[in-house]
Amino acid sequence: MMDTTWTDEDIRQAKQRLKGPLGKELVRFPLRFSSSLTLWADQGQGTNYVISSATMSLIKLNLAVGITCAHVLKEYERLEKSYQRVGCRLGNTDFLLQKRTIDFDDDLDVATFTLEGIDLEDIHSGSPPGFGIHTPRVWPSKRCESGELTMIGGYPGALRSEKCKGELVFRTFGIYGTPIAAAHPDKLVLRFEREFWISTTPDAELGLDFSDLPGISGGPVFIDHEFHPEFAGIVTDFTEGLDMLLVCPAQVIGIDGKIKG
Secondary structure, three states: OOOOOOOHHHHHHHHHHOOOHHHHHHHHHHHHHEEEEEEEEEOOOOOEEEEEEEEEEEEEOOOEEEEEOHHHHHHHHHHHHHOOEEEEEEOOEEOOOOOOEEEEEOOOOEEEEEOOOOOHHHOOOOOOOOOOOEOOOOOOOOOOOOOOEEEEEEOOHHHEEEEEOOEEEEOOEEEEEEEEEEEEOOEEEEEOOHHHOEOOOHHHHOOOOHHHOOOOOOOEEEEEEOOEEEEEEEEEEEEOOOOEEEEEEHHHEOOOOOEOO
16 A cells, blocks of 8 residues: 655645645645534524534435534524524525434434535625535545645634624635555544645634534535645534544445445
8 A cells, every 4th residue: 555644745845836836726725625514502582692513515426415523403492492483594595404304323423414506606795716515536535544644624603793684694615735654444633733725815813722623513524635625524523632633434434425434
């Protein structure tokens, strides 16, 4: 098997080559195929409060599929028991989270949803140019290997703002250059090392720390295979003390959106 581990010098040279338009596109690429996902609740006073936010990856399989973490679905179910009214928004359009559920797996922390019938124009507010649904060249995609560099994108709740009543604006978070530390059939572990990042978008230069990252759960992770980015999975969790990101690999999802856990 080819040794794909990058040395510090390899990464330094790659960062130098990717300064400019190419690096900017690599950073933005995952954000083109994802959207913010917010859960809100009404305490009976006619005012909706955003309780939590996440990211949904948008992928075209046999049908258009949205992928996020199973813990988002569990949080929605918890809110239903505590508030008079709850809801979910994908971008700035209402999203019937439970009715659109295809499958979920709590152990893998992944859930899939049908996007059929949704107009992308209704959800793309604040998204980067080229926003759409990613169509993989093959499915499932190639298994990832330790040492490969990733592209990650998402919508941290810390960057959320309200443009006007009922319309939320999410600034984006995208980085290139986070290496895979360990690759397992049901989990990828990424080293979260700032010195290896290639981040050319302004939002990635805001000095975000781990405490600001909630909201990128469900965000897409891509691997750059010879300038053909392949969907590798979604962010499921991060360990603040160890500076690690956990990823559920794409291979656990079937072509029909069902989970093969």
